Structure formats: C-alpha cells, structure tokens
Amino acid sequence: MRRVKTTCAYCGVGCGIVTTPTGERSAKIRGDESHPANFGRLCSKGTHLGETIALEGRLLHPEVGSRQVGWDAALQAVADGFKATIAQHGPDSVAFYVSGQLLTEDYYVANKLMKGFIGSGNIDTNSRLCMASAVAAHNRAFGEDVVPCSYSDLEEADLILLLGSNTAWCHPVIWQRIEAAREQRGTKLVVIDPRRTETAERADLHLPIAPDSDVALFNGLLREMKSRWQLDGAYLAQHVSVPEGFWELETVDVAKVCELSQAQLDAFYDLFAETPRTVTLFSQGANQSVSGTDKGNAIINLHLATGRIGKPGAGPFSITGQPNAMGGREVGGLASMLAAHMGFSDAERDCAQRFWQSPTICPGPGLKAVDMFNAVADGRIKAIWVMATNPAVSMPDANAVRAALAACPLVVVSDCIGDTDTTAFAHIKLPALGWGEKDGTVTNSERRISRQRGFLEAPGDAKPDWWIVSEVAKRMGWVDGFSYPNAAAIFREYAAQTGFENGGARLLDISDKDGISDADYDAMQPFLWGGTSPLASGRFSTPDGKARLVPVRYQARDDGALDYPLRLNTGRYRDQWHTMTRTGLSPKLSQHRREPLVEVHPDMVARFGLDDGGLAMVETGQGKSVFRVASTDNQRRRDLFVPMHWTDQTSGGGRTGLLPAQDRDPVSGQPGFKNTPATVRTWLPRWTGFLVSRAMPAIPACTYWTRVRTAHGWLVELAGDSEPDALLSLLPAGDRAEVSDSKRGIMRAAVVAGGQLQGALFVARDGGLPPRDWLVDQLGGEKASSLELLAGRPVTPQADQGPIVCVCFDVGMKTILETIRAETLTSVEAVGAALNAGTNCGSCRPAIARMLETERSPAYA
Numbered sequence: 001m002r003r004v005k006t007t008c009a010y011c012g013v014g015c016g017i018v019t020t021p022t023g024e025r026s027a028k029i030r031g032d033e034s035h036p037a038n039f040g041r042l043c044s045k046g047t048h049l050g051e052t053i054a055l056e057g058r059l060l061h062p063e064v065g066s067r068q069v070g071w072d073a074a075l076q077a078v079a080d081g082f083k084a085t086i087a088q089h090g091p092d093s094v095a096f097y098v099s100g101q102l103l104t105e106d107y108y109v110a111n112k113l114m115k116g117f118i119g120s121g122n123i124d125t126n127s128r129l130c131m132a133s134a135v136a137a138h139n140r141a142f143g144e145d146v147v148p149c150s151y152s153d154l155e156e157a158d159l160i161l162l163l164g165s166n167t168a169w170c171h172p173v174i175w176q177r178i179e180a181a182r183e184q185r186g187t188k189l190v191v192i193d194p195r196r197t198e199t200a201e202r203a204d205l206h207l208p209i210a211p212d213s214d215v216a217l218f219n220g221l222l223r224e225m226k227s228r229w230q231l232d233g234a235y236l237a238q239h240v241s242v243p244e245g246f247w248e249l250e251t252v253d254v255a256k257v258c259e260l261s262q263a264q265l266d267a268f269y270d271l272f273a274e275t276p277r278t279v280t281l282f283s284q285g286a287n288q289s290v291s292g293t294d295k296g297n298a299i300i301n302l303h304l305a306t307g308r309i310g311k312p313g314a315g316p317f318s319i320t321g322q323p324n325a326m327g328g329r330e331v332g333g334l335a336s337m338l339a340a341h342m343g344f345s346d347a348e349r350d351c352a353q354r355f356w357q358s359p360t361i362c363p364g365p366g367l368k369a370v371d372m373f374n375a376v377a378d379g380r381i382k383a384i385w386v387m388a389t390n391p392a393v394s395m396p397d398a399n400a401v402r403a404a405l406a407a408c409p410l411v412v413v414s415d416c417i418g419d420t421d422t423t424a425f426a427h428i429k430l431p432a433l434g435w436g437e438k439d440g441t442v443t444n445s446e447r448r449i450s451r452q453r454g455f456l457e458a459p460g461d462a463k464p465d466w467w468i469v470s471e472v473a474k475r476m477g478w479v480d481g482f483s484y485p486n487a488a489a490i491f492r493e494y495a496a497q498t499g500f501e502n503g504g505a506r507l508l509d510i511s512d513k514d515g516i517s518d519a520d521y522d523a524m525q526p527f528l529w530g531g532t533s534p535l536a537s538g539r540f541s542t543p544d545g546k547a548r549l550v551p552v553r554y555q556a557r558d559d560g561a562l563d564y565p566l567r568l569n570t571g572r573y574r575d576q577w578h579t580m581t582r583t584g585l586s587p588k589l590s591q592h593r594r595e596p597l598v599e600v601h602p603d604m605v606a607r608f609g610l611d612d613g614g615l616a617m618v619e620t621g622q623g624k625s626v627f628r629v630a631s632t633d634n635q636r637r638r639d640l641f642v643p644m645h646w647t648d649q650t651s652g653g654g655r656t657g658l659l660p661a662q663d664r665d666p667v668s669g670q671p672g673f674k675n676t677p678a679t680v681r682t683w684l685p686r687w688t689g690f691l692v693s694r695a696m697p698a699i700p701a702c703t704y705w706t707r708v709r710t711a712h713g714w715l716v717e718l719a720g721d722s723e724p725d726a727l728l729s730l731l732p733a734g735d736r737a738e739v740s741d742s743k744r745g746i747m748r749a750a751v752v753a754g755g756q757l758q759g760a761l762f763v764a765r766d767g768g769l770p771p772r773d774w775l776v777d778q779l780g781g782e783k784a785s786s787l788e789l790l791a792g793r794p795v796t797p798q799a800d801q802g803p804i805v806c807v808c809f810d811v812g813m814k815t816i817l818e819t820i821r822a823e824t825l826t827s828v829e830a831v832g833a834a835l836n837a838g839t840n841c842g843s844c845r846p847a848i849a850r851m852l853e854t855e856r857s858p859a860y861a
C-alpha cells in the first residue's frame with residue numbers, strides 16, 4: 001500500500017503525518033520525521049486519527065428537505081435559493097459562515113464568491129470565535145496580520161510566557177518542543193492562567209490571575225520596565241511610532257486587580273527584566289475576551305518597547321487553534337478583511353475586483369459571526385450557508401443561534417457528518433470530503449504552508465468543499481470565475497493574488513508559486529511564508545514603515561447581578577476536539593474524560609452545598625446546563641470551568657455553548673467565552689444510572705445523559721426524575737435477566753445474545769452504582785455469569801485502575817499512583833519504564849508529572 005504524507009486534521013501546530021493505508025477505510029498513522037512542525041512527534045489526538053476514518057455517521061449524499069437527491073438537484077437548489085434571495089432583498093440578505101477546518105483553496109473560492117461576485121462582505125468564519133482579537137491586535141500594531149515568530153523561537157528563547165494557553169493539552173507538540181528546549185537550555189517558563197492547568201503545573205512561575213486582568217498585568221510590567229530603564233530606546237526611535245500621551249501609563253494597583261501577591265509580581269518582573277530573549281505565546285485566555293484586542297496589544301507593546309521582537313528567541317506569538325485558521329486569515333475568510341491581507345479601501349477593493357475580473361465588489365466589511373446570527377434572527381439575513389463548523393454548539397448564547405436558524409428561510413450546511421446539532425436545522429445538506437480524503441493546503445501557527453493529501457477513496461457522493469462552492473457559483477451564472485479543474489489551480493490563483501499590485505506593501509506574498517505545476521503542487525514541501533522572522537528587518541506594513549504602540553487600559557468588568565456571583569470559564573479537554581464529531585468516534589480518546597465536568601474550588605463546593613462527584617446545574621443569564629461536579633483547588637475560588645465539547649448528540653443537559661453571553665470585544669467582535677457571570681447549585685435527580693451497550697443506544701429520555709464510545713460499544717450515564725422503567729427500551733434485543741426492587745429504588749438488567757453481553761442497565765435511587773470499567777470490558781469479553789453481570793462486578797474482584805491517563809497503553813490514574821508509591825518512582829521516565837505510560841505520544845506526560853509532584857508535596861504526604 002502507498003504511503004502518503006499529509007498534515008494532521010486537528011490543531012494549529014500543523015504536524016506532518018505519514019499514513020499507510022491498511023484497508024479500504026483504515027490506515028496506520030505516524031508522525032512525519034521530516035516535517036519541520038513536529039519532526040515525527042504526534043499527540044494523542046493525531047496518534048489516534050486512524051480510529052476516526054471509518055464511515056460511521058457520515059453524510060454521504062446530498063439532501064434537500066431530508067430527501068436524498070443527486071448533486072445537480074442539490075446544487076441547483078442552493079443556487080436558486082441564493083439567487084432568488086439576492087434578487088429580492090439584495091446581496092446583504094445572504095451570508096456564509098465558514099471555518100478554519102476548510103482548506104485554503106476552499107476558503108479562497110468561498111470568499112471570492114461572496115465578496116467579488118455576490119458583492120457582500122457577509123462571509124465570516126469560526127475564527128471570529130478564535131483569534132479575531134489577535135488579528136486585530138496585529139493589524140493595529142504592525143499594519144498587517146503578521147505573526148512575527150516561528151516555532152524555532154521557542155527553542156531559542158530563555159524565557160517563555162504562556163498567556164491564556166493550556167499548551168500541554170491544546171498544542172501538545174509545541175509543548176513537547178518547549179519541554180525539550182527547557183531540558184537543554186533551562187528555559188524559564190511563566191504561565192498566566194486563572195486555572196492551575198497541567199501546563200501551569202510545570203511552570204517556574206504560575207500567575208493565577210483574576211479573569212480578564214491581563215491588560216493590567218502587562219501594563220504594569222511595561223511601567224516597571226520603564227522605571228528600571230529596561231526599554232530599548234534605539235529600537236523605539238528607529239522602528240516604532242509612539243502616540244502622544246502613550247507613556248502616561250495607567251497606574252492601577254496591579255496586585256489588587258490581578259489578585260496576585262506583590263511577591264508574585266516581583267518575581268515576574270525580575271525574571272522578565274533579567275531575560276531579554278522572551279517569547280510570549282498567547283491563545284484563548286487572551287483572545288476570547290471582551291478586552292481581547294487590548295490584551296494582544298498590551299503584549300505587543302511590551303515586546304516593541306523592549307525591542308524583543310524580530311530577533312531569534314523573541315516576540316509576541318499568537319498561536320492558532322484550528323488546522324487552517326491561519327489560511328482563512330490569509331485569503332479573506334474574516335468579514336473584516338478583503339483577501340490576501342487587503343482591507344477595504346477603494347484602492348484595495350478595486351485591486352481585488354480587477355484581479356478577480358468580477359462583476360462587483362463588496363462595499364465594505366460584512367457582519368461578524370455574532371452580528372451575523374443576530375441578523376439571521378431578525379430577518380435581515382434570509383439565506384445562510386454554514387461550512388465545516390457547528391455554530392448551534394460553538395457560538396455563544398447558542399440557543400439564540402438555534403432559534404435564528406430555525407426561523408431562517410434557507411439554511412444550507414456542508415459537513416462530513418449527517419447528524420450534528422447544526423445539520424438539524426438544514427434545509428439542504430451537502431456531503432463534504434473529510435480529512436484523509438480532501439486535498440489542498442493549510443497554514444499553521446507559524447505561517448507554514450503544508451499540503452493535506454488524500455489517501456482514502458471519496459466515500460458516497462462526498463465532494464471537496466471548493467468544488468461544491470464553485471459548482472454553486474457556476475449555477476448562479478459565474479462560469480468563468482469558478483471553472484477550476486483542481487485544487488492546484490485555485491492555489492496558483494491565490495498565490496498570484498498575494499503578489500498582484502503588492503509592490504512590497506504586504507508581507508504576505510507567495511506569488512513565486514503562481515506558476516507551480518500540478519505535479520510540483522502535489523509534491524510541495526512545507527514552507528514558511530515570510531521566513532522564520534518576517535519582522536526582522538524592522539520594517540512594518542504601515543505607511544511610515546513603523547510599528548505602533550497602542551494605548552490600552554484595563555477595563556474593570558461589571559460583575560453583574562447578585563444572582564450570578566461566580567465566573568464561568570470554558571475551554572478544552574486534552575483528548576476531545578470541539579464538538580466531538582471526530583474525536584468522539586475514537587474509543588481511545590473517549591477514555592480520558594467520559595463526562596463533562598464542572599470544576600469548582602472546594603470552598604465553593606461547601607458554600608453552594610454541592611456534592612463532589614454528584615451533579616450540579618450551572619446557570620447564567622442565557623440558560624442552564626447540568627455537569628458532574630469535580631472539586632479541585634486548581635480553580636480559583638470564584639471561578640468555574642466547563643468543557644465546550646458536549647452536544648445534543650452526546651449529552652442531554654451537558655451543553656456549554658448556551659451559557660456564555662454574546663458580549664464581545666469592541667474592535668474584533670470576538671466573544672468573551674471565558675468570563676461569564678454564573679451560579680451553580682446542586683441538582684439531585686430522583687435516580688441515577690448508566691447503560692453499557694454494544695450497539696449505539698437511542699437518545700434517552702431523561703434530564704441528564706452523556707454518551708461516549710468504549711472499545712466494544714457505548715457507555716451512557718443517566719440521571720432523571722421521571723419513571724426509570726422507560727430506560728429498559730434502550731437495551732438491545734436478546735435474553736434479558738432483570739432484578740428490580742422498587743422499594744429500594746433499584747433496577748438492573750442485562751441482555752445476552754449469542755453468548756455475549758449486549759447491554760446492561762443499572763439504575764439506583766441512592767446513587768449506589770457499580771464501577772463502570774468491568775462492565776464496559778464485558779461487552780468485548782467472554783460472557784460472565786448473569787449473577788456477576790447483575791451484580792456489576794466479578795466474583796473475584798478486579799483491581800480498579802481509576803480514570804485512564806495514558807490512552808495509548810490504557811493506564812489508569814490509580815495504577816500509576818500505586819506504582820509511584822510502591823516503587824518510589826521520581827520521574828516521568830521511570831513511570832514510563834515501569835508501566836509504558838507516557839512513552840508513545842507523550843500527551844499524558846504532564847499528567848504523570850503532576851502525579852509525581854502530588855506524591856512529593858508534603859501537603860498530601
């Protein structure tokens with residue numbers, strides 16, 4: 001079988017992968033040693049991509065009004081719908097909402113169609129929820145959306161500040177590179193994050209700052225560097241334009257605002273003053289904030305003023321989340337940019353229109369994501385096309401988005417998966433090729449353009465997104481602009497656009513690739529546009545060539561009503577990706593966190609009368625959801641943390657997206673997902689229970705449920721107030737053994753067929769339920785006796801592993817802790833030697849390090 005080199009489907013690290021097909025829908029996956037992003041490393045998500053490429057759940061045929069149709073009918077229906085809406089209500093009555101999971105070629109044609117041919121700016125991307133604030137900060141400071149760093153800077157720095165980034169979980173291979181560099185050169189690490197994450201745990205200094213106090217911290221640091229004569233006067237004089245009054249820096253009490261001690265601040269200031277080679281890596285703790293753009297500029301101000309930019313091992317480094325978030329920024333996927341890093345001046349619009357030879361050009365920026373869905377809600381937008389994103393889950397105030405989609409006359413959704421929370425609202429569903437099938441380019445966090453290559457046959461009728469968009473464009477009458485034979489042709493056109501009348505005005509210029517042959521495109525090696533350090537020359541894309549310091553002020557947040565005394569922070573788990581449409585297919589990845597947890601400080605667990613391990617209702621001004629309580633002092637006292645991943649397909653009650661408000665940054669329009677006034681109260685259902693099943697069980701009718709995949713089937717957690725008898729219908733067919741005691745509120749049933757356990761249900765009023773792991777294993781093993789099955793445990797008890805930490809080798813927390821104690825292990829390597837844990841992808845190494853730390857720490861002795 002043919003080996004194919006491609007790029008990972010998931011995060012913005014952009015790791016290279018070598019795939020070797022092992023069957024029609026299966027492949028061996030390993031890291032590409034020659035790829036400069038990862039040099040062979042892969043994290044847990046990349047490692048287990050092979051578990052996600054079967055056809056389960058795939059959307060394989062176009063559907064119009066739930067009826068399967070051929071492509072021609074579907075494409076014509078989309079074209080007619082958009083054309084009629086535009087004819088009647090004008091170009092701004094339609095919109096595209098796209099995604100950083102599209103390839104650059106897909107993105108390019110979608111943007112060209114909307115801005116150049118339909119003539120509206122109404123194309124925005126889920127990157128609006130992701131790094132729009134970093135883009136705005138770059139534009140304000142550099143005159144262009146240019147990331148000044150590359151990964152090698154992390155290896156050449158002496159100090160790395162991680163601001164609002166859980167790197168160990170969300171950019172694990174960058175994390176592994178940082179850890180390797182620390183080992184070699186003793187790089188100091190400061191983590192600025194309200195939570196003590198596994199990333200923070202490994203830092204030399206963790207600053208658990210109050211949510212959204214980052215601007216005060218960085219202004220404070222800048223003020224301190226000025227007073228210590230640590231600014232770079234020469235760099236400032238030559239390369240930076242300083243607005244009048246800039247140095248009248250604000251004088252808030254940093255320790256008080258950030259809720260840090262003066263000793264913590266002094267340690268931070270000293271470290272920074274002592275260590276010129278500094279990279280500040282920032283992610284969603286910066287961007288997803290109502291002051292996200294100011295946070296970005298506070299960071300950039302500091303780097304400009306101290307001359308720590310454009311040099312090896314120094315710079316402000318915003319990292320992207322999705323595999324092609326950066327590509328979308330380049331081709332104009334954001335409503336606030338035109339294309340190829342151009343804005344909306346008359347000259348730029350004219351330039352784009354002439355390049356595209358298009359009939360029209362949008363008059364200005366379009367609606368940004370939140371405004372776009374509000375315009376759908378109030379009827380200004382009457383037709384929307386959603387591609388490669390799941391806004392019914394991932395937008396803030398997601399229930400409002402659902403109401404908007406439900407009321408919209410035309411909703412088109414292109415996705416790989418048939419049933420998502422968003423396709424539920426589609427009038428037309430279009431089957432897209434997914435990872436492993438599609439072909440094109442992506443740009444990672446360091447501006448590296450890599451090829452994604454297909455290695456699987458296109459399943460069913462699924463087609464590339466660029467093809468779908470182009471075919472609709474042709475049917476709307478624009479045959480000439482959209483007759484592309486392949487992705488390579490689109491890439492050539494995009495490359496040409498970056499150079500068209502550029503004349504050095506914009507750093508993004510890959511026009512040397514505008515004549516690349518199909519064969520060379522197929523063989524194209526990963527390359528960095530702008531080189532390793534695009535701002536090294538000290539020339540910026542502003543009219544006077546100088547960077548800008550941007551005055552920013554800390555904005556105290558109104559704490560809201562007394563009803564919501566806590567702050568809700570939301571984010572990611574190590575082994576799940578967004579709305580779980582892919583990672584949710586992997587039994588391995590589903591082991592790490594089987595349920596959505598609300599993490600709460602122990603004091604608040606006591607104050608709010610919560611039950612650690614029980615269920616709780618989190619409520620905000622937008623709605624409420626149920627989560628399992630995890631008491632932990634990794635949280636600050638007033639903060640709650642919940643994961644963004646669960647949906648209506650995977651849970652009842654545990655959905656996070658409906659909780660955050662629409663509040664957004666005034667410059668970038670990015671919503672503040674991480675700081676929503678909230679409260680929590682215990683939720684005591686009449687009964688709790690769980691189900692294991694070989695076949696995928698139907699969606700249960702009860703208040704709370706979550707459904708995850710296991711090695712041989714499914715595990716469903718259940719809780720509710722209604723009569724539990726109805727749950728029996730969730731069990732598959734077969735011989736059913738059953739015990740129930742309605743007085744004690746116990747119901748247990750096990751179904752066996754063909755000598756094999758098919759499913760088992762356990763319900764209890766008092767919470768007395770057996771552990772899950774043994775029953776989960778029984779779905780794959782020889783049948784245990786009915787007595788054992790109904791007891792939920794074997795006659796000879798099995799050791800309880802605890803939650804799985806290492807998903808590559810299935811090693812649980814209890815096993816690791818017991819081995820650390822029994823063999824007095826002191827290093828991650830020693831644990832690896834004893835148990836294999838952490839020796840494959842390495843994603844669990846921070847967790848093992850944390851356990852070693854806990855064992856050493858006298859507080860736990």
Ligand SMILES: Nc1nc2c(c(=O)[nH]1)N[C@H]1C(S)=C(S)[C@@H](COP(=O)(O)OP(=O)(O)OC[C@H]3O[C@@H](n4cnc5c(=O)[nH]c(N)nc54)[C@H](O)[C@@H]3O)O[C@H]1N2
Nearest residue numbers: 164165166170211212283284285321322571572574577578
């Ligand atoms: N496993 C996994 N990895 C992923 C993804 C995934 O879904 N799963 N998604 C990818 C995508 S698209 C993205 S955008 C990235 C996101 O990557 P990250 O930004 O690292 O992830 P988050 O968990 O969203 O948030 C990061 C941290 O910001 C902290 N934070 C919250 N509020 C503040 C604040 O006011 N100040 C500071 N300084 N910090 C704060 C949170 O406590 C959290 O630990 O991850 C990418 N990688």
Ligand SMILES: Nc1nc2c(c(=O)[nH]1)N[C@H]1C(S)=C(S)[C@@H](COP(=O)(O)OP(=O)(O)OC[C@H]3O[C@@H](n4cnc5c(=O)[nH]c(N)nc54)[C@H](O)[C@@H]3O)O[C@H]1N2
Nearest residue numbers: 129130388389390394414415416432570578579581644673
């Ligand atoms: N509460 C809260 N909400 C958040 C965040 C948060 O931290 N907290 N983070 C935000 C961020 S940073 C992001 S990036 C978003 C992510 O949120 P979403 O973009 O909504 O999440 P995904 O699950 O990645 O959705 C991608 C969809 O595209 C489909 N898909 C995958 N590949 C392709 C393809 O090639 N073509 C097509 N047509 N479809 C494809 C998948 O099946 C899936 O349905 O969530 C945002 N929402």
Ligand code: SF4
Nearest residue numbers: 008010011015043046
């Ligand atoms: S760090 Fe992990 S998820 Fe991100 S690109 Fe690499 S293998 Fe994929």
Ligand SMILES: [Mo]
Nearest residue numbers: 129130321322
């Ligand atoms: Mo993101």
